[in-house]
Amino acid sequence: MSTYYASLLAESGILLLGALSVYIILATGQLSLGNGAFMGIGAYLSSWLTVTMNVPLTLALVISAIFAGVIGAIVAFPALRLKGIYLAMATVGFGEMVRSFFLNFDTMGGAGGFRGMQHVGVGTIWLWAGGILIAVMLLERSRVWLEMQAVHDDETAAGLIGLNTVVTKISAFAAGAAVAAISGGLFAHHNVYIEPANFGFERSVEFVLAVILGGSTVAPGSLVGSLLLIFLPEFLRPIADWRLAAFGSLLVLVLLVRRQGILDRNLLRMMTFRRAAA
Amino acid sequence: MSQPLLKLTGVTKTFGGIHALSNMVCEVPEGQIIGVIGPNGAGKTTLFNTITGAYRADAGQVTLKGVDVTQWPSYRIVREGIARTFQNIRLFSSMTVWEHLLVAQPHGEAAWRRLLPIAWANPAAQARATEVMEFFGLTAFRDRPAKSLPYGIQRKVEMARAVTAKPKLLLLDEPVAGMNHDEAEEIRSLMLRLRDTGLSILLIEHDMNFVMRLCDYLYVLDFGVLIAEGKPDDVRANPVVLDAYLGKDD
Numbered sequence: 001m002s003t004y005y006a007s008l009l010a011e012s013g014i015l016l017l018g019a020l021s022v023y024i025i026l027a028t029g030q031l032s033l034g035n036g037a038f039m040g041i042g043a044y045l046s047s048w049l050t051v052t053m054n055v056p057l058t059l060a061l062v063i064s065a066i067f068a069g070v071i072g073a074i075v076a077f078p079a080l081r082l083k084g085i086y087l088a089m090a091t092v093g094f095g096e097m098v099r100s101f102f103l104n105f106d107t108m109g110g111a112g113g114f115r116g117m118q119h120v121g122v123g124t125i126w127l128w129a130g131g132i133l134i135a136v137m138l139l140e141r142s143r144v145w146l147e148m149q150a151v152h153d154d155e156t157a158a159g160l161i162g163l164n165t166v167v168t169k170i171s172a173f174a175a176g177a178a179v180a181a182i183s184g185g186l187f188a189h190h191n192v193y194i195e196p197a198n199f200g201f202e203r204s205v206e207f208v209l210a211v212i213l214g215g216s217t218v219a220p221g222s223l224v225g226s227l228l229l230i231f232l233p234e235f236l237r238p239i240a241d242w243r244l245a246a247f248g249s250l251l252v253l254v255l256l257v258r259r260q261g262i263l264d265r266n267l268l269r270m271m272t273f274r275r276a277a278a
Numbered sequence: 279m280s281q282p283l284l285k286l287t288g289v290t291k292t293f294g295g296i297h298a299l300s301n302m303v304c305e306v307p308e309g310q311i312i313g314v315i316g317p318n319g320a321g322k323t324t325l326f327n328t329i330t331g332a333y334r335a336d337a338g339q340v341t342l343k344g345v346d347v348t349q350w351p352s353y354r355i356v357r358e359g360i361a362r363t364f365q366n367i368r369l370f371s372s373m374t375v376w377e378h379l380l381v382a383q384p385h386g387e388a389a390w391r392r393l394l395p396i397a398w399a400n401p402a403a404q405a406r407a408t409e410v411m412e413f414f415g416l417t418a419f420r421d422r423p424a425k426s427l428p429y430g431i432q433r434k435v436e437m438a439r440a441v442t443a444k445p446k447l448l449l450l451d452e453p454v455a456g457m458n459h460d461e462a463e464e465i466r467s468l469m470l471r472l473r474d475t476g477l478s479i480l481l482i483e484h485d486m487n488f489v490m491r492l493c494d495y496l497y498v499l500d501f502g503v504l505i506a507e508g509k510p511d512d513v514r515a516n517p518v519v520l521d522a523y524l525g526k527d528d
Contacts, residue, residue: 138394138395139393141395141396141397142392142393142394142395142396142399143380143381143383143387143391143392143393143396143400143403144392144393146373146377146380146381146396147381147392149370149372149373149377149381150370150373150381152372153370153371153372153373154368154369154370154371156332156368157364157368157369157370158370159332159351159352159353159356160330160332160352160353160356160362160364161356161361161381161382161439161440161443162353162356162357162361162382162385162443163353163381163385164353165353217372
């Protein structure tokens with residue numbers, strides 16, 4: 001495999017984790033436009049752990065995930081009172097808060113960024129990305145996921161069939177934040193250099209885009225979205241300057257034709273259990 | 279007399295000066311079907327919302343088997359044993375019938391069971407869902423999205439979802455609204471069979487005929503005030519009730 005494709009694959013693995021972090025939160029009906037911040041927290045914390053404290057990468061990732069999860073749960077509390085576009089706005093604000101914190105955090109380089117991490121390859125990245133994708137796909141068949149869907153569909157009715165909607169929503173935020181932090185830790189150790197600008201609003205939007213493009217109702221949708229988002233602009237290189245415009249048009253087209261994204265439950269069922277479904 | 283399953287004393291709910299419910303008193307004994315009737319806007323649905331914690335009562339007490347649940351959040355009241363349906367059906371739009379029955383199960387499971395795929399970790403939940411599905415005759419619709427089903431079936435799915443949680447008391451908000459005679463009869467026989475399993479039912483209904491033939495005892499509301507109560511035949515003969523429904527003869 002050429003280094004060129006290896007780096008694209010690595011990028012899509014990192015994006016897949018970011019997309020899944022949005023997907024988990026979105027499954028409860030909450031749109032987060034601030035997951036780039038959780039990614040940043042994971043990137044900075046894990047880098048500090050491996051570089052300064054000599055902690056092995058795996059442990060550093062786990063610690064970062066737990067830490068970001070706690071932050072996620074704290075953020076989710078005030079967010080409980082907000083719905084839809086207001087919640088999305090609040091998460092944008094949170095994202096900017098975290099970005100400017102790292103901008104002024106001179107201990108880890110501030111605006112100048114932070115370096116010195118050990119490089120990890122595409123294999124390690126996909127081990128994590130694939131593992132977490134499978135974990136989410138298993139979770140999708142669980143009782144907890146049904147509860148999340150219930151909160152997504154009708155929060156009042158969910159409460160009135162005995163679901164603790166507050167716990168469900170906060171847990172989803174915490175889990176999403178943890179996954180985003182792992183994405184950030186792998187990003188930091190793949191690029192061996194991080195700066196606050198890596199984890200801004202654009203990053204958060206990229207995560208959401210991957211989910212919406214690939215399919216926001218099934219976990220493999222995030223996989224499809226991440227691969228498309230990274231590889232499609234590269235394949236469009238022959239049309240040179242027009243490639244981003246073409247890419248944007250394709251995006252709009254997909255969303256016009258398939259609002260639920262490319263993959264959904266029906267399409268997955270047709271691909272996996274063709275006979276059983278008939 | 280033994281303790282009633284549900285008991286309301288002096289329950290009051292106001293919305294900015296309007297008394298949606300004033301000093302409501304009622305009881306649901308175990309194993310009976312109790313009806314709440316009254317004209318539009320009489321406060322019947324407010325009563326349900328207050329019992330289930332969707333609204334907070336401004337005054338008074340709701341007790342379930344002697345436990346005061348008045349200020350509890352909805353989900354705890356449900357877990358204590360009160361399940362309900364809605365006047366305007368509220369099913370989950372992304373779920374199949376089967377999933378509705380799985381998600382509404384009793385809520386005491388260990389965390390690991392809830393996090394693993396239901397097919398591996400939770401045979402008890404599947405058995406319960408199957409049992410309820412068969413009871414309500416929904417087996418043919420198992421994997422259909424619930425919202426895509428005919429209206430009458432959706433009502434049954436909603437009832438089934440409520441029953442799955444093994445409640446002690448079932449609140450039904452106009453379960454036969456918009457149904458034809460045959461469909462209503464089917465719901466009636468389902469309710470009788472549910473009562474025979476030991477479930478108590480509190481029912482809101484407009485259709486007087488339906489209520490009269492089904493309920494053991496009736497409460498009549500008008501403008502948030504309890505104006506009459508009694509056995510169906512007594513209520514039918516009560517002039518106050520006739521006035522409320524048909525208007526006063528001056």
